[in-house]
Amino acid sequence: MKTILLIEDDEVLRENTAELLELSSYKVITASNGKMGVEMTKNSLPDIIVCDIMMPELDGYGVLEELSKSPKTKHIPFIFLSAKTEQQDVRKGMNLGADDYITKPFNETDLISAIESRLAKAAIVKETRNSIEEPVSGNKEDDLRTLNDLKNFLDDNGETIHYTEGQNIYKQGEHSNAIFLIAKGIVKCHSLDEKGKELITALYKEDDLFGYTSFIQNIPYQESATAIKETTLVSVSKNILKDVLVNNHEVTLELIQLLTDNLFHVKEQLLQMAYGSVNQKTAQTIIKFSEKLNRKPDEPIRISRNDLASVAGIATETLIRTMTLFKKQGLIEIEGRNIKILDIERLKEIY
Secondary structure, eight states: OOOEEOOOOOHHHHHHHHHHHTTTEEEEEEEEEEHHHHHHHHHHHHHHEEEEEEEESOOOHHHHHHHHTTTTTTTEEEEEESOOOOOHHHHHHHHOEEEEEEEEEEHHHHHHHHHHHHHHHHHHHTTTGGGGGGGGGSOOSSSSSSSSHHHHHHHSSEEEEEETTTTTOOOOOOOEEEEEEEESSSSEEEOOTTOEEEEEEEEETOOOOOOSSSSSSSSOOOOEEEEEESSSEEEEHHHOOOOHHHHHHHHHHHHHHHHHHHHHHHHHHHHHHSSSHHHHHHHHHHHHHHHTTTTTSSSSSSOOOHHHHHTTOOOHHHHHHHHHHHTTSSEEEEEEEEEEEHHHHHHHHOO
């Protein structure tokens, strides 16, 4: 039976939540303030901690910071439970190392689901989590075998960062000291030509890696990266990744294959831009955005005309005229920034 430490200063909520968790077959110990919660954690070493933020003696942020100082408690899964819903509050908690953030009022399903998920994750990555305390080079060569293993490693050892729609992640020319895994959202990488026109070089969706300008040289980013919509990233330093690749050869080969595939797609895009007609470029770009945004063909996508034109490699005015033509032909529907594909087969036939 797994043990949960519930740290909550509201007596009624604490007792009700404890009863709910016990009925779900968990052993529950409780603390009425943060200071008491820290002591109980050190004495009992629970399997997971559910902690309020606003409390006397020591708030939830303080509890998490205090526990992160000890090797015995720093890896215990930690879930914030709070009425604070502002983005900066959530970001602060996640940046401190919290595993999840549940807002009050909450329902039983959300809480139990979060606990089960974090306990399962803790069990799966038990070995790799030790790399936070020890050099990554201490890992056995066969610890990480696949690209998915690498992504799990990054997810468990990286810093979680949140970006709003349109916010820059990094700019061309800045020092490239990290790579990124997309936990949620869409990111575009882009650069400017000699005339100042933006060219989108790549689109990345959830579970994609990006930002790998160089793994061994300290060269600047060769392009900029921007969140197309609200996005959550996991950031890991290049030094950590370098050690992982040195000691996990199978993952290195998979990453090389990923880079090879990316280069192939870039080559295809350049050929399309060079030789494809305006109609072909526009049709291909609309479908590409639809796929990257994880939408079904008949679901609308919200994307700026500038981004569409940039990926297609045509002027914005030309793209708008072509889209108007597609609308008249019954291929797409346009309402503001929303685009809905009405006939994907005919759209595919164009290119």
